[in-house]
Amino acid sequence: MHNQSQPRGMVYVVGVQAWEYFSYYGMRALLILYLTQKLLFTDQHAYALYGAYTSLVYVTPIIGGYIADRILGSYWSVIIGALFMVAGHTVLSIPTSDNLTLYTALALIIVGYGFFKTNSSCLLGELYKKNESARESGFSLSYIGGNIGAFVAPLACGYAAQTYGWHYGFGIAGIGMLLGLILFLTGRKHFQDVEKIRIDVIRAKTLGIPNGPLLVVGILLSVAFFSVILAHLWAGYMLAIVGAISLFLLAQIYIKCGEVGRKNLWAIIIFMLFGTLFWAFDQQGGSSINLFIERNVNKELFGWTIPASFYQSINPFAVIIGGALVAWIWRFLAGLGFTPKTLSKLGTGLFLLTLGFFLINTSSQLAMSTGHTSMLWVTVGLGLIGVAELFVDPVALAAITRLNPANATGTLAGIYMLLSGAVANYLAAWIATAASTETVHGKAISLTDAAQNYHHVFQSIFLIALTGFVISIVVNFLTRNKLALDSGK
Numbered sequence: 001m002h003n004q005s006q007p008r009g010m011v012y013v014v015g016v017q018a019w020e021y022f023s024y025y026g027m028r029a030l031l032i033l034y035l036t037q038k039l040l041f042t043d044q045h046a047y048a049l050y051g052a053y054t055s056l057v058y059v060t061p062i063i064g065g066y067i068a069d070r071i072l073g074s075y076w077s078v079i080i081g082a083l084f085m086v087a088g089h090t091v092l093s094i095p096t097s098d099n100l101t102l103y104t105a106l107a108l109i110i111v112g113y114g115f116f117k118t119n120s121s122c123l124l125g126e127l128y129k130k131n132e133s134a135r136e137s138g139f140s141l142s143y144i145g146g147n148i149g150a151f152v153a154p155l156a157c158g159y160a161a162q163t164y165g166w167h168y169g170f171g172i173a174g175i176g177m178l179l180g181l182i183l184f185l186t187g188r189k190h191f192q193d194v195e196k197i198r199i200d201v202i203r204a205k206t207l208g209i210p211n212g213p214l215l216v217v218g219i220l221l222s223v224a225f226f227s228v229i230l231a232h233l234w235a236g237y238m239l240a241i242v243g244a245i246s247l248f249l250l251a252q253i254y255i256k257c258g259e260v261g262r263k264n265l266w267a268i269i270i271f272m273l274f275g276t277l278f279w280a281f282d283q284q285g286g287s288s289i290n291l292f293i294e295r296n297v298n299k300e301l302f303g304w305t306i307p308a309s310f311y312q313s314i315n316p317f318a319v320i321i322g323g324a325l326v327a328w329i330w331r332f333l334a335g336l337g338f339t340p341k342t343l344s345k346l347g348t349g350l351f352l353l354t355l356g357f358f359l360i361n362t363s364s365q366l367a368m369s370t371g372h373t374s375m376l377w378v379t380v381g382l383g384l385i386g387v388a389e390l391f392v393d394p395v396a397l398a399a400i401t402r403l404n405p406a407n408a409t410g411t412l413a414g415i416y417m418l419l420s421g422a423v424a425n426y427l428a429a430w431i432a433t434a435a436s437t438e439t440v441h442g443k444a445i446s447l448t449d450a451a452q453n454y455h456h457v458f459q460s461i462f463l464i465a466l467t468g469f470v471i472s473i474v475v476n477f478l479t480r481n482k483l484a485l486d487s488g489k
Contacts, residue, residue: 007127010138012187016082017120018145019180023089024113026153026173028054029312032290034166036442039097043291043436050287051429052235053106056226058421059242060114062414065122068115071202071215073195074123080219081116082181084108089174093167099231107226111219126194144323149176150316158309169309239426246415253406261405268403268412270475271396272419274346277468278353278392279424280431281461282385285315288432289360289378292454295437295444296367297375306375314379318386326390342399343476349391350469356384357462364455371447393420431457 031053035046068077088108091101124142128135153173161169202212229235250269257265293299294308333339340348363377400412435457437450444450 006138006141007190009127009187009190010124010141012184012190013078013120013124013127014138014142014145016078016180016184017124017142018149019176019183020082020085020116020120021146021149022153022156022180023085023173023177024057024109024153025150025312025316026157026176027089027092027109027170028286029154029158029290029309030161030166030169032287033294033308034161034170036291036439038166038442039099039102040439040442043439044433047287047429047432047436048233049230051426051432052230052233053110054283054286054425054429055235055239055422056110056229057113057117058418058425059238060110060226061118062114062242062418064114064116065118067215068119068122071198071211073197074119074126075191075194076197077115077119078123078184079181081112081114081119082177082184084112084223085116086112086174086177086181088112089170089177093171093174095165095167100227103227103230104223106230107223110226111222123191123194127191144320147316147320147323151313151320154309154312158307158312161309162307235426239422242418243423246418249411249415253408253411256406256408264403264405267479268400268405268416270343271346271399272416274350274468274472275392275396275416275420276424276427277464278349278388279420280427281353281357281465282389283425283428284432284457284461285382285385286312287429288435288454288457289382292360292364292435292451292458293375293378296364296372296447296451296454297378298372299375301375311378311382314382315386315389318383319389322387322390326387341476342395343472343479345391345395347469347472347476349388349395350465350472352384352388352391354462354465354469356381356388357458357465359384361455361458361462364451364458367451368448368455371451373451396420431461434460 032046032050035041035049036043041049064077064081068074072080085108088105088110091105091108094101121139121142124138125135128138153176156176157169157172160172202210202215204211206214229238250265254262254265290308290312293311297308299306299308330340359377359381363373363381366377367373396416397413400409400416405412435453437453438445
């Protein structure tokens, strides 16, 4: 009989993950507003830097995972990552308008994210025995904890930024990460059986120099490296290199696969393409939609102006509530002996994305006449997009692990996360740039012109999302019984 109880270390891992979400999404809710209103960046520059940052945080976990596997282990990688993120938010909380400080702070967070993100999940996995049935519920708690952190963060950080100043908002995000690290360290005794630092590798020498000092120097140089990448907006070149490597790996997997494996690989590629499209649109929430809310949405409610950053809590709230509802629906349908097909679930996600942008596009169209529009349209629209997430990443990753062509699940999952994370965020910034408007001291010169620019982008997204949804239906019909996407096929 399997042990149903959760390992005690789970509480500490989930706790630090929740605070990591708090710090990341709290800072993310403020970043585009800070760049345009405090540092007075043009919209184009702000979108480009925002996209570079949010794409690079999905690249570094590949490197951080490699170092953890071979040298540090997941436990110490989580600690190092958390320390770097605390340092980054601390630098952001320094009241200065120096751009070098900004780039250094973001680079510190990028490096910290690399050590923390995937390794915290790997550490959680290490706490469970291979066949322990409590594993799935443990990861579900991790998912819920993260979204709770993401929900609270924009409210806390946004309030601090509006009431006391931008750097207090960033400081709250850093304090959250520090609290998470302290909580994690108090549970050290529960991680005695996880992978330890490989002292032999640390002491070994490369070109006559011990690996330990080389690693320290390499980490510090990486901060400087990413600072330069951000300052010159060179993230696209880095993504091009990483993307080329990913294509090479996909080609290798294709060659190794048999006929069935190649069919499965094509099915996974379908998810990669749709996933990248979905997230390139979804991530408008932190950039173009964020500025649209700030400039064109009437945020007055009972005599109080709701900060634009607060709207960033709608997405995680929708994920939490929608997740419970979707889980109930799956159980209800299973009780009736009906299980929706994988591509049908993906199509549902694209439909909800399309509907969400239809409402946001309607909101921008209404704002074109007076410069302002009701908060209702964008609020419901963001909620629908949040629920749509439940039909994309979880479904895609489950399909990848089920199909497993050429026993390359880890590589394919990594490529999917790279495309749907790094590449999608970079594309999201490029799309948002089309919504740029002229500003003076961070404020739009003409609110009606700004609304027209946002409408142009949101309408294009709506039409492309609608096309993607139709294509998903066609693909679903044409590949019926041809792709083994679902169990039992």
